[in-house]
Amino acid sequence: MEPPEHSRGIAKTLHRTRGLVQDLIVTRKDGKVILWSAAGIRHTVFDTASPHQPGLEYARNVLTALAFCPEARSCLVLGLGGGSIPRMLIGASRQIEVEVVEIDPTVVELAARFFDIRALPRLTIHLEDAAAFLKCCTAQYGIVIVDTYIGGQMPDQCTARDFLKNAKRSLLDDGVLAVNWLNEDSQKRKNLQENLQSVFGQVWQLPCLKSRNLLYFAPARKTTRQAVLSTAAAVQAQIPFENSLKRLAQGLRNPR
Numbered sequence: 001m002e003p004p005e006h007s008r009g010i011a012k013t014l015h016r017t018r019g020l021v022q023d024l025i026v027t028r029k030d031g032k033v034i035l036w037s038a039a040g041i042r043h044t045v046f047d048t049a050s051p052h053q054p055g056l057e058y059a060r061n062v063l064t065a066l067a068f069c070p071e072a073r074s075c076l077v078l079g080l081g082g083g084s085i086p087r088m089l090i091g092a093s094r095q096i097e098v099e100v101v102e103i104d105p106t107v108v109e110l111a112a113r114f115f116d117i118r119a120l121p122r123l124t125i126h127l128e129d130a131a132a133f134l135k136c137c138t139a140q141y142g143i144v145i146v147d148t149y150i151g152g153q154m155p156d157q158c159t160a161r162d163f164l165k166n167a168k169r170s171l172l173d174d175g176v177l178a179v180n181w182l183n184e185d186s187q188k189r190k191n192l193q194e195n196l197q198s199v200f201g202q203v204w205q206l207p208c209l210k211s212r213n214l215l216y217f218a219p220a221r222k223t224t225r226q227a228v229l230s231t232a233a234a235v236q237a238q239i240p241f242e243n244s245l246k247r248l249a250q251g252l253r254n255p256r
Contacts (some may be wrong), residue, residue: 014114020104022151026114033080033114039119039151044082052091052241054084058180058213061245062204063088065143066250068176072142076170077095078130078158079147080107083117089143090120092239097122099141101133129145130247134166142172145178147185154183159192164199164218179216192216204228205253209217217252228252 023038032055037042042076045156046243052059059118062085062185066072077086080102086122089096098120105127109230111117117125126133130148144167148158149227157163167177183189184196196203200218207214239245 017106017110019106024110026105028109030111033082034109036116041149041152044084044111044115044147044227046082046084047069050120050241051133052111053086053243056084057208058182059084059088059211061208061215061248062145062178062180063092063205063212063239063243063245064215064217064232064248065147065176066092066146066235066239067228067245068217068223069142069172069174070231071237072175074139074141074172075099075103075145076137076139076141076145077145077147078134079145079149080111080117080125081117081147083111083120083123085145085147086117086123087120090122091241092243096142097124097125099124099139101126101128101130103129104128131163131166134163134170137166137170137214138150140170140172140175142175144170144177146177148182149182152182154181159195161195161199164212165197166247167198168199168220173220177216177218177220179218181214181216182212184212189214192197206248206251207253225252245248 011027013027015026019082019119025036027034031048036042040096046188073099075089075096077100080100086098148154196218201221204217230246236245
């Protein structure tokens with residue numbers, strides 16, 4: 001992990017505030033607006049020249065969910081940040097409607113003020129705890145994305161078996177769960193993977209090439225590598241901005 005750019009005097013600090021549980025900083029450099037936590041973790045990099053392409057690799061790689069559920073009309077994102085994942089998915093599909101659950105009102109305020117999240121169509125934001133929302137959720141979605149980091153830590157409740165069971169219950173029969181994992185604790189990673197396998201059966205991994213992030217994809221029903229690759233190739237051509245969906249699908253590790 002590198003020191004945050006704002007501390008090295010490279011980027012201009014636009015705003016600093018106290019969130020629900022951590023300090024949050026917004027900076028700008030070379031047309032890119034960045035949301036940081038005070039621990040030096042970048043939560044969003046928004047490039048005004050390519051608004052639908054997240055500046056963080058893991059966020060771009062979430063697009064792989066469309067290789068599992070190409071006809072998704074609904075998506076639930078747990079954790080807002082600056083809203084780069086909802087923006088990407090809304091830009092990729094004219095039919096998808098995105099709901100976001102965010103526990104911190106300060107994050108929502110920053111996303112609206114500096115990342116123009118309120119201008120996005122087909123977007124609804126719920127100010128609520130992710131686990132509580134899933135437990136009471138009666139809707140079902142084509143895609144559910146778990147990105148619930150507080151600084152560099154994901155709350156333990158968001159990797160627990162009950163949480164994942166609620167996530168699966170919230171998926172349509174052809175849906176897929178995506179989990180962003182950023183933690184060097186091998187035991188916690190093992191626990192998450194075991195819980196995913198226990199609840200879903202089939203789990204795919206997509207390691208990032210330029211960061212420590214690891215994405216997990218757990219489809220509601222089993223699929224094959226060939227089916228995922230074929231779907232990725234077809235969907236890539238339909239997305240109205242430059243993307244690497246086919247390459248991303250090729251990087252998926254074999255299901256376990």
